[in-house]
Amino acid sequence: xxxxxxxxxTAAAEAMRPHDHGDCIRRVLDEAERRASEDKVNxxxxxxxxxxxxxxxxxxxxxxxxxxxxxxGGFGSQPPVAYRALDFLIxxxxxxxxxxxxxxxxxxxxxxxxxxxxxxxxxxxSVAETCVSPAPAALLxxxxxxxxxxxxxxxxxxGLCRDCAPGAGAPCx
Amino acid sequence: xxxxxxxxxTAAAEAMRPHDHGDCIRRVLDEAERRASEDKVNxxxxxxxxxxxxxxxxxxxxxxxxxxxxxxGGFGSQPPVAYRALDFLIxxxxxxxxxxxxxxxxxxxxxxxxxxxxxxxxxxxSVAETCVSPAPAALLxxxxxxxxxxxxxxxxxxGLCRDCAPGAGAPCx
DNA sequence: CTTCAGAATAGTATAATATAACATTGCAGT
DNA sequence: ACTGCAATGTTATATTATACTATTCTGAAG
Numbered sequence: 001x002x003x004x005x006x007x008x009x010t011a012a013a014e015a016m017r018p019h020d021h022g023d024c025i026r027r028v029l030d031e032a033e034r035r036a037s038e039d040k041v042n043x044x045x046x047x048x049x050x051x052x053x054x055x056x057x058x059x060x061x062x063x064x065x066x067x068x069x070x071x072x073g074g075f076g077s078q079p080p081v082a083y084r085a086l087d088f089l090i091x092x093x094x095x096x097x098x099x100x101x102x103x104x105x106x107x108x109x110x111x112x113x114x115x116x117x118x119x120x121x122x123x124x125x126s127v128a129e130t131c132v133s134p135a136p137a138a139l140l141x142x143x144x145x146x147x148x149x150x151x152x153x154x155x156x157x158x159g160l161c162r163d164c165a166p167g168a169g170a171p172c173x
Numbered sequence: 174x175x176x177x178x179x180x181x182x183t184a185a186a187e188a189m190r191p192h193d194h195g196d197c198i199r200r201v202l203d204e205a206e207r208r209a210s211e212d213k214v215n216x217x218x219x220x221x222x223x224x225x226x227x228x229x230x231x232x233x234x235x236x237x238x239x240x241x242x243x244x245x246g247g248f249g250s251q252p253p254v255a256y257r258a259l260d261f262l263i264x265x266x267x268x269x270x271x272x273x274x275x276x277x278x279x280x281x282x283x284x285x286x287x288x289x290x291x292x293x294x295x296x297x298x299s300v301a302e303t304c305v306s307p308a309p310a311a312l313l314x315x316x317x318x319x320x321x322x323x324x325x326x327x328x329x330x331x332g333l334c335r336d337c338a339p340g341a342g343a344p345c346x
Numbered sequence: 347c348t349t350c351a352g353a354a355t356a357g358t359a360t361a362a363t364a365t366a367a368c369a370t371t372g373c374a375g376t
Numbered sequence: 377a378c379t380g381c382a383a384t385g386t387t388a389t390a391t392t393a394t395a396c397t398a399t400t401c402t403g404a405a406g
Contacts, residue, residue: 044383063363078386083364099272100327102363102392117312119321130315138305139290139330146301147335148292154273156327157312162320217354236392251357256393275363275392 024108025055031110032094041092046075050085051094051106060103060120060127098127100156105129117155123164197281198228204283205267214265219248223258224267224279233276233293233300271300273329278302290328296337 032051036043053069054061067082075081086104089095095104096116107116109131119128134140135153143150205224209216226242227234240255248254259277262268268277269289280289282304292301307313308326316323 042382046384076385079364080366080385084384099329117309117315119312119316119319119323121321122324128315128319128321130311132309132311135330136290136305136309136328138303139292139328142290142301142303143292143330143332146292147338148294148301148330149332149338150292150330151295151332153330154327155309155312156272157308157316157321157323158326159316159322159324165320165322215353219355249356252393253357253395254355257355 025052028055028094028106028108028110032092035094035110036092039092041088046070046081047085047088049073049075050082051089054089054095054104054106058105058108058127058129059125060098060101060105062101062103066104096129098156099154100158101125101127115153115155118157119161120156120158121161121164122158123160126161128161198225201228201267201279201281201283205265208267208283209265212265214261219243219254220258220261222246222248223255224262227262227268227277227279231278231281231300231302232298233271233274233278235274235276239277269302271329272327273331274298274300288326288328291330292334293329293331294334294337295331296333299334301334 029048029051033043033048050066050070053066063079063082063086066086067077067079070081070085071077086095086097090097090104093113094107094110096107096118097104098118098120100118100120105118105127108129109116112131114131115134117130117132119130120126132155135143135150136155139153140150142148202221202224206216223239223243226239236252236255236259239259240250240252243254243258244250259268259270263270263277266286267280267283269280269291270277271291271293273291273293278291278300281302282289285304287304288307290303290305292303293299305328308316308323309328312326313323315321
């Protein structure tokens with residue numbers, strides 16, 4: 001099955017097939033670096049390291065997992081360390097939160113502002129990001145009808161990735 | 174602004190306009206009762222009371238808010254009381270979890286299995302449920318392309334409801 | 347009627363996620 | 377040097393959720 005560990009097969013959208021993940025990381029990191037200097041925001045060591053950690057795999061990582069890694073890197077062990085880095089990275093659009101998992105994943109499309117959508121495997125917890133339209137048509141329509149102004153949306157589908165295909169029952173109600 | 178309190182205006186889909194919320198509650202409760210007996214599941218007092226509490230408003234309620242109310246009703250004060258009731262209600266499709274808020278809302282369409290979608294006001298936290306297709310087209314397409322089997326999906330849009338229309342910046346990154 | 351199995355509830359403890367609040371540092375602009 | 381702001385350090389606590397064990401209730405089998 002897919003497992004999202006660095007260098008192994010993952011189920012992330014563009015990572016369904018084995019790929020040079022080193023390239024993957026470099027590409028995104030370079031883009032982030034470029035965007036940050038362009039926007040004159042402070043891409044500090046802890047922020048950069050947090051992004052590097054999340055980029056190691058296409059799987060979502062919980063905040064406390066990230067914190068542990070940051071601590072190992074000498075950036076401190078208290079929750080605000082991780083949450084501040086995440087706030088920044090999410091603000092810049094370099095990282096997304098996967099609400100369904102309460103976990104965080106590096107954005108694979110940092111070059112464009114977009115509304116992400118995720119395919120989440122309930123078995124291996126791999127997360128595939130796709131880059132789609134701002135919101136499902138039905139929601140847009142309902143919003144128009146009721147005078148609701150959509151600012152951002154969350155689209156997450158849970159199920160089984162190809163590699164986890166056979167057994168078990170649905171996780172949702 | 175909309176506020177979702179019982180008997181006042183709310184921004185929930187069918188509740189954008191003032192309505193007889195008593196009818197609203199009765200209708201859903203009756204339907205739940207019917208479905209429960211049809212499915213031979215045990216709609217016990219604590220489960221029923223939990224649903225009644227959530228039905229009081231079209232806003233999402235956190236688990237510990239529900240717990241407090243259940244405790245006030247004599248059903249116990251420990252977290253499992255609320256989470257067990259929620260597990261049941263969600264399993265039956267009578268309640269949805271709003272992932273973005275980590276909060277729970279009574280389903281307004283208990284008569285049909287469906288994938289819910291929500292419009293969440295970031296100011297008044299009102300939640301409007303709409304009843305839509307299983308997943309956004311783009312996700313379905315991506316799923317097909319990668320062999321991912323979608324079992325359920327989450328669609329949540331955050332923004333400003335009509336009543337909260339003017340000021341402030343976006344909450345998302 | 348008794349016993350047994352399963353569902354539901356009660357209760358305890360703790361895990362996991364997230365933020366508030368305040369102190370300190372370091373640097374850019376004046 | 378001073379000042380103002382962004383970032384970081386630190387402590388504490390809030391919020392959300394689950395694991396686990398024991399007990400009670402109820403209905404079906406014997």
